[in-house]
Amino acid sequence: MREYPRRGGPPAADLGVDDPRHRSHVLVNRMYFAGFVLLGFFTLFDLFVTGYLVDATVEAVTLVLISILWLRLQRTGDLDGTGWAASAIAGVAILAVVLMGSAPDGVVAWVPLYPVVPFFLLGCRRGALCAGIYFVVVVGAFAFDLMPQAQGFAMPTVFNVGGALAGATAILYWYEHSRETAAAALRQAADTDFLTGVANRRSVQRTFDAEAARARRHGRPLSLLLVDLDHFKRINDTHGHEAGDAAIVHCAGLLAAGVRGEDTVGRIGGEEFAVLLPDTDAAGAVAAAEGLRQALEDRPVPWRDAALPLTASIGVAVLGPTDDFTTLFAAADDRLYAAKAGGRNRVVGPPPPTENVVSRQKVLDKDGGVR
Known part of the structure; x- marks a missing residue:
């Protein structure tokens, strides 16, 4: 059975629900709207309530970038490019808020959520690659004391964040690998003649x-x-x-x-x-x-x-x-x-x-x- 290319192609509305690209299109759209709501809320919250201008700026820029990316996807159907770009934007945004922002320790709670983006948008192997690179960057940032001293990150925070990130990556890898294996088996069964195998x-x-x-x-x-x-x-x-x-x-x-x-x-x-x-x-x-x-x-x-x-x-x-x-x-x-x-x-x-x-x-x- 031929695999369908992820680079370029029609929008989700033109794909059948059994097309492997359909799920990716749906996930991109839903994750975009969830991200739009979250970033919009925290941009206004940090701007008018907490007064964290750096955080609000990062969130606003991220909101603009993912909106441009989403509009490009609707025009080109480029799932691969969208997945890689969205993963990079999400990773840089979270690290920017942690490294340069004004929030206390609680902001690092967002770090372990990052692997959701590449695993869902890029699949098992490429998602694991992105999450692994992200883990190395985050641990390195803590290890080389790149965090502002004013934020007062304690060692338990470092271990908790690193452990949560590793745990989230492992769970998502297991989930996505199991899902991809089951989906491939179902597609194979749906597309194959039971007697001959053609x-x-x-x-x-x-x-x-x-x-x-x-x-x-x-x-x-x-x-x-x-x-x-x-x-x-x-x-x-x-x-x-x-x-x-x-x-x-x-x-x-x-x-x-x-x-x-x-x-x-x-x-x-x-x-x-x-x-x-x-x-x-x-x-x-x-x-x-x-x-x-x-x-x-x-x-x-x-x-x-x-x-x-x-x-x-x-x-x-x-x-x-x-x-x-x-x-x-x-x-x-x-x-x-x-x-x-x-x-x-x-x-x-x-x-x-x-x-x-x-x-x-x-x-x-x-x-x-x-x-």
Whole structure:
């Protein structure tokens, strides 16, 4: 399964809730509004109540910076840049208040809260990196006596702050690591065909959307193959459904082994598979389809003490200027049925010969159906 890039992209409103970027967008927005409220309150509080002008200035500048950062995110969708910048801004702001501010010891209570920002915005590993750097800076600031003597930081304060920061980092690391592992397992299960281990229809369609956008952006071709096993019903009727499952798994393995790393193989239902071929024109797609068809014909399904012959019919379509997944799928499906009508175990690519374009209703076989 392809990972979606975090750098650049659409706003959260244009993403499905199952897209990994959706959670990041939502977290950024919620953390921004929480930060906006907190910074706005403490800016006014320190300005008009405590009189801590340095603290109020730092808080006001931080409020402006995160607002600019949030507006940039809405325009660019750059989650990576936003996460790193927000982590840096939060860290510098907290240290600035602690090192230069006028508040007493209580201000260091904000220090252990810092790891929340990088862990939630950057994920487990990069969040741990930011929190580790921050821990070294904070402990170093205490160790080298960089705190104003007027604030009177006692040694118990130093140990408590360092311990709380380390504890918060450890807890957040455990939480984020567990969450990322569970989320990856759920995405894998949701995007994978349970029998074959290749992509399911949902995953194929989502990958198509990303690849089609890339193909149009860079003026590159994109092809789709629809592969359907011939006379599959006979295998089930003659050898049982376990043999049918073995045939499907065997087909999936041969298809996956016969394509490039950037290609996508998916099972879209029953004995039918789809293969997405980025950067592949009609001639290349037909050649690839012919290679897959030949591999299936040459390698029968190993079943107990027998070898079950297996062939497939393949329809090929190439992305056009106005095609979406539905129209491209329909074009490939028409050619798949043309391959069935032409005798099976063959490839039909674009443009299809007029005499081979047939409707589903006209294609019949001895099993009483097109399959």
